[in-house]
Amino acid sequence: MPPTPSLSTRVTLFSESVIREMTRHANRHSAINLAQGMPDFDPPPEIIAAAQRALRDGYNQYAITWGAPALRTEIARKATSFNHIPHLDPDKHITVTCGSTEAMMAALLATLNPGDEVIVFQPWYENYGPDTKLAQAVPVYVNLSPPDWSFSESKLRAAFTPRTRAIIINTPHNPTGKVFSPAELQLIADLCIQHNALAITDEIYEHILYDGRKHLSIASLPGMAERTITISGLSKTFSVTGWRLGYAIAPEHITTGIRRVHDFLTVGAPHPLQMAAVAAMQLPDAYYSDLVTKYAARRQLLCAHLASAGFEFAEVQGAYYVMTDCAPFGWDDDNAFVKELLIPLIGVAAVPASSFYAPDPETGINPGRGKVRFMFAKKTETLESAGHRLAKLRRM
Ligand code: PLP
Secondary structure, three states: OOOOOOOOOHHHHOOOOHHHHHHHHHHHOOOEEOOOOOOOOOOOHHHHHHHHHHHHOOOOOOOOOOOOHHHHHHHHHHHHHOOOOOOOOHHHHEEEEOHHHHHHHHHHHHHOOOOOEEEEEEOOOOOHHHHHHHOOOEEEEEEOEOOOOEOOHHHHHHHOOOOEEEEEEEOOOOOOOOOOOHHHHHHHHHHHHHOOOEEEEEOOOOOOEOOOOOOOOHHHOOOOHHHEEEEEEOOOOOOOOOOOOEEEEOOHHHHHHHHHHHHHHHOOOOHHHHHHHHHHHOOOHHHHHHHHHHHHHHHHHHHHHHHHHOOEEOOOOEOOEEEEEOHHHOOOOHHHHHHHHHOOOOOEEOEEHHHHOOOOOOOOOOOOOOEEEEEOOOOHHHHHHHHHHHHHHHHO
16 A cells, blocks of 8 residues: 555644543434534524625625624724723734634734744633644643632743743633632733733633623733733623634734734625624623623523532632532543443533643643533533433432
8 A cells, every 4th residue: 555645743643532532422312512612592583684684785705804894993982991902903913813712823823933932821711732832832831729710820931931922811701600800810910911821811701700890801901912912702601603703802913913814814804793793792782781690690500510410619700610629529530421421321411621631740640531511502401401310410
């Protein structure tokens, strides 16, 4: 047999997403999918109508590469009034991308050189691992420790070195539901300024915070707008994960680099959906308070079912995930436990937390072993049936 062409080294450094893999397992086993972060309910009807109008009104060709002007104007308005990011110009600071996923990848490719160090809190949102590897950067991990998912100030200080180029922040946080406090964000900001590092912040859950908490964007802190890339998108706020619309807000020279990468990766995000996104972003304030009320009820429902099934977990402060411990069930292998949950007897898909951590360099043990993540962006009836299924665990 003649030899066949091989893969690049860079794609051999990571494997497929465990979260997305769990969705395929859930479909195969007809399990309730509490794994991948996507709603099973519809987006607001006004924005579906706006998408239909945009398709009829001729928005079917490429938009301007870095985003339809009307959408960039809306993003600048919202980022000024809600995120308090100063001095925004939609023509200089905003790039619309195919989801915040592309915004993160484009941000890393635009700002990192091979060998640059990037500080990443772990557990992390699964994409950041492959993203840093594709950018040929070196991730430096700082642990968020249960039960309250706080981090050690001295360990964060020690993680900054002369090679540190950036730190990735995600607040509200997937997978823990942590909301970074103003003091934590101020400490990160001070360290970024001291070490001339970039803050790359994923704020996709910025509108889903509980118990009166307020979202704080690190770019709004003094001296940070000029060293922050703020990433967000429409997926979670408007329940349109399939629309693939996100954006990056950054200083002008960094935006130039992000736009360059974006141009050659995707040319642009879907034009008709960008026009519908303008309508989405013009929804009244009542939309956002209703969003929080509904998510708080879903949180309450799933957490009550998880607690009565015997799971242990910390308070969820934001986003729509619960990180639980499976040790109370006598399991220390999260992968095996997730398989047990998937089988027809239980029929619920969750994510094994070892996919959110790197193994400890000294012991080789993955700190996520023994933890499992559930998500609750689901209809009441879906969460009720998942709860009834999980209740079977008590009797096993
Ligand atoms: N960032 C975080 C923290 C997420 O949890 C997710 C999806 O679950 C994404 C980004 C992906 O967002 P998008 O659909 O905008 O690509």
